[in-house]
Amino acid sequence: MGSSLTKIFSVSKMASSPDVQQFIKTAISQDKVVVFSKSYCPYCKLAKDVFNKVKQPIKVYELDHRDDGDVIQNNLQQITGFRTVPQVFINGNCVGGGSDVDKLYNSGKLQPMLIG
Template sequence: MGSLTSRASRASVMANSTDIQQFIKDAVSQEKVVVFSKSYCPYCKLAKDVFNKVKQPIKVYELDERDDGTAIQENLAHITGFRTVPQVFINGNCVGGGSDVKALLDSGKLQPMLIG
């Protein structure tokens, strides 16, 4: 009986993980710029400030303010290969974190990514 319970628990976790992955895929495909952030993180603030500076609307998910924030962050790690925040997506592609976005701005590569 114990093995049935553990299998049921694993199935529930897997379904939840699948739901979270679908949420992430939907989120990054529906908006030009998506930032998975934590409200207190200075690198997250840096990323958000960059987009504010170039007047680019963004969709921000503050993971520390969501009940499923830890699960989203864990699933992002599987998708992108890194667990840190922010995780910034432009046109559905992960471009990195706060320092990466700032470097894209400074090099002149950010604006072309935001067009189209």
């Protein structure tokens, strides 16, 4: 997705779980929409495409392009209770994955979440 609305951050390394958890907390607090993704995942593409449709800028972390992607994914599981990607955060709150974002969009509930 070559959209200018998408910022992609990749390769980095973090030492410990507390560092990774702090990274996640900081990441989800800095941008309205944050997507922890894998570049080859169709559900991740679905989520990113939905935000592109509504012209919502998103920050994407492609975990398969990062040295610490597995560590981040394990820590996301501790935070959200699920390990699958994408993990989509709006205003710091996890709203689920690709199908969840698509359902929010189709039901008209997504756009109000993005206002403000």
